[in-house]
Amino acid sequence: MSALIARPALLRTPAQPLRVAGRLAGGLLLRFGVLALLVLLWQWAAARTSSLFFPTPAEIVARIHHDWFSGPAAHLFLTHSVATDIVPSLGRMLAGWILGSVIGVAVGVFAGESRVIRQVVDPPAQFLRALPTPAIVPVFLLLFGASTSMRILLIAFGCVWPVLLNTMNASAAVDPQRRSSAKAMHLGRARQLFLVVLPSTGPAVAAGMRIGLALGLILMVLSEWVVSTSGLGFTLITAQQHFDMTGMWAAMVALAIAGYLINTVFLAVEKRVLRWHEGARGK
């Protein structure tokens, strides 16, 4: 923010660039300083105790580089494992998450229209959402086999509930005046939906989708513990079973970074889309 204010000043005097650089550096230091500090602390503590179960960050980074970034330059230095493990895993997770979110919004908007339907949909949604996932994985396995579609459906199953419940409740909370004015203006069902309901429920839907993202990662890992031969979750659990601690940590760090990146992208998209909707709402 301060960089934006400083920009016009940049054009004025030659001393400004240094101040701008200083401010930028200060901003970066603030944002990543704590993280860097924690990592250094970890490195120091792990190197001193040399525990089998807590490898140093240096070892973990080396392992990550070896497993996923030591490929040929033509492939952006990515190794083959990225294509066989990371990309399919994350791809399945995103597919399941999108599928779950779409179904959640559709059913939620529909259910939000009537109080009776809401009262019918709410308890089974809460019930299904509360089922312990390690116990339902075998059910999905039996119903859909050990295929990619099984894993996507499992993730979708987990992601649908927060989106559905959020959408349903937010849709019910849409200002009834807006609804009636839309009806009075003889707007078709679809236009009512896009101009009134969706914009108002936007933030709630986004919140539900964010929860779904976290759930999606968990389900992605869980779904690869059974009948799997590849994937990030598979790598994690196999490393643990072979007492390959560094490998286990590498997989966990990869998961954290992937989750962080996806979340950041989602937040940026959310801000854009919601800003547009704010406009449509006439705020």
Place this chain on the structure above:
Amino acid sequence: MRLHAVTRSAFVHGLIGLVGPGLADQLVSWTGLVAPRYLPPATTIADRLWGLLGSGDFLADLVHTLASAALGLVLAVPVAVVAGVLLGLFSPALQATRVVIDLLRPVPAVAIVPLLELTVGMGTRTVVFAVAIAIVWPILLNTIHGVQDVDGLAIQTARVFGLRWLRRVATVVIPSAAPAIGAGVRIAMSLALVVTVATELIIGTDRGIGSYILHASTGGYHADLVFAAVVVAGLLGLVVNTAASAAERRLFPWHGRRPA
């Protein structure tokens, strides 16, 4: 009188809704998609469920699971709320820790369980810690948002009145942020239950619904008992969430409709 009519119809409609999954399960058995031996029909599950609810052993397991989830909440809520209030009030602190929070948050609790087992042990303690770690995030984030949304004018006015920082926080910030914190705690409550049973299943604790499920599957095929216990876990989550929502409505009636 009116309120009673509303809740009674809600109850009836809810029961009708709950029939849905049961019907789906029954159909799966009837059509033979999955043999009843592996996924029993809803009628069998309902019958076993009735038996479970009368079994002292199972009820003890159920109480144990609830207690573990509750302990996880007790651990996480103070930490998350205090951290959330501080981070919400001091934006440089929030900026500094944002990256760390966003990096730690997506790591699934299931991935941390093996590490916890090695350091904390194989028992209930690990379950409680796993739950606490998993539910800290929704409470923390909701608290931060709630605190950030507090009317600046109210805080300023309190300052003008000469209230010290701690009193300002206690008398203005926290009550204003309370609905958001309440929503976070409600989300955390249902999450706590799910993570408790899931962790019990993964570790193989001695007591708890997860332990019961494992026990029912090790000696041979008792899919009916397994799924009856799973259904109990689901119903428990439903009951807890409904109670939490009702409590939230009672405590913060001015807040209006909230998302799940």
Place this chain on the structure above:
Amino acid sequence: MPRRFSQSSRSRRLASVGRPGRALVAVAAVATIALAGCGGSGSSASGKDATVTVDSPPNTSSAAAAYAASAGLFTKAGVDVTMHQHEGSQSTIVGLLSGSYPIVWATVPDILAAQAKGVGIQIVALGDEGAPGQIEVLSRGDSGITKPADLVGKKVAVPSPTSACVLAIPSILKQAGVDPAKVSLVTVPQVDHESTLKNKVADATCTPEPFQTELKNQLHPHAVMDIFSGSYKGMLIGAFVTTTKYAAAHPDVIAGFRSGLEQADAKANADPQVIRTLMPTYSGVDADIAKVIALPTYVKDVTATAPLEAVGDLMTKTGLLKTTPDLSTSFAPAAGS
């Protein structure tokens, strides 16, 4: 809309802010105390009369130890042993390392893999060896898979990545002239083997008892290969391990355990009925299934190195271990040495 002061309702709420705070602190204190209490370790103070809890999955492998405990053979040898049922999907070695249990049962490949990684565990006593017919690779009756060569391009469900199945199947395939890389071994919890075979999620299964017997009763499968046949007859399955620290501090427990187990092994080999009678209470399996499940051969010499070397060699050949392990310190030292 800005929340203006509504003095009455707000002051009412203000008055109650203090009380929840205090209550919270009290609850947190109680919780900390409660947590400190539960989840204790498996053995009390180190002394000759301490109870040693052995964590083990309730399988046929560890049944001899359970028999020794119930028949008082351990007590006669000077140790007080209780068996603890291990049921989660995590390895028992995790419980050993976290200090939850002093002695645990684990599969030999698990043990050698951990020792190769430098994990400080040592073998107290070897457990059992595979008998012919104990574990077979089974396929659906209607699948047309009847011999090893038919498994090419198919999926075989195994209980874990370090089970005997993972060791033996590639070797047997190679002997039959089949490239093991063409057969994929996937991990499925043994509870789900029967259903995954029935629903064609896997094309064949390699399942330990008692699930193998139940699967045979229900699905009438083909037996494609016998894991413990030919050169793998008698391959070690499981063993009891402890931490190096514990072994150094309690040589008396080690000696007593070895002695009690050897006696139980001899009795069980001579009269398998004692194991069959024990299985229902030990593992919850039905009595009629217990009557017909395949039992292993229990080890005669619980500290023999040769069988361990055989498994180590096999693990190196199949790539589970990078180098042949040095077994000189694999066993806990004998008392008095």
